[in-house]
Amino acid sequence: MTAETPLSTPLPAPPSPLRASDAEREATVAHLHQALAEGRLDLAETEERVTAAYAARHRDELPPLLADLPSSVPAPGDAPQWDELWVSTVWRARSALLGPQERPGRGQCRSAAWLVVLAVAWMALCALVGAAVVS
Numbered sequence: 001m002t003a004e005t006p007l008s009t010p011l012p013a014p015p016s017p018l019r020a021s022d023a024e025r026e027a028t029v030a031h032l033h034q035a036l037a038e039g040r041l042d043l044a045e046t047e048e049r050v051t052a053a054y055a056a057r058h059r060d061e062l063p064p065l066l067a068d069l070p071s072s073v074p075a076p077g078d079a080p081q082w083d084e085l086w087v088s089t090v091w092r093a094r095s096a097l098l099g100p101q102e103r104p105g106r107g108q109c110r111s112a113a114w115l116v117v118l119a120v121a122w123m124a125l126c127a128l129v130g131a132a133v134v135s
Contacts, residue, residue, distance in 0.1 A: 017058035028053040028062045035069045037088050043095050086113070 029050050036046040049065045056062050083106075090112045 017060050020056050020059045020062055024059065024062060025053050025056060028056075028065055031066055031069065039091075040069060042100055043092070044100070083109075 032041065032046055032049050032053065035041045036043070041049070053062060053065055056065075087106075087109050090109050093112075
């Protein structure tokens with residue numbers, strides 16, 4: 001004869017995960033953008049992770065997006081140098097136009113700077129000639 005004992009008290013439900021705040025999502029996205037700037041992530045992976053960060057509803061969905069990235073937080077006075085910003089801008093523009101690229105070197109950045117100067121000069125010349133023709 002077997003004695004069955006009914007469960008008199010139901011098992012407690014697992015605690016519900018805490019909801020993620022906008023500030024937590026923004027901090028995760030800022031960390032992902034920093035990783036992109038450092039060359040740790042490419043544009044496609046960054047976009048995928050940023051989309052997942054903004055779609056996250058609970059706090060426990062955010063840490064996996066940063067699990068393979070270093071957790072170093074830069075000091076407030078550690079602003080990037082202008083040449084680092086230029087290299088990052090050229091790299092992002094080339095990656096957007098031509099697909100995934102390796103980070104450009106100094107020579108490529110110098111060439112890109114000259115191309116930007118020439119493009120601006122060409123647009124100014126076209127605007128002047130167009131204004132002269134219209135008037």
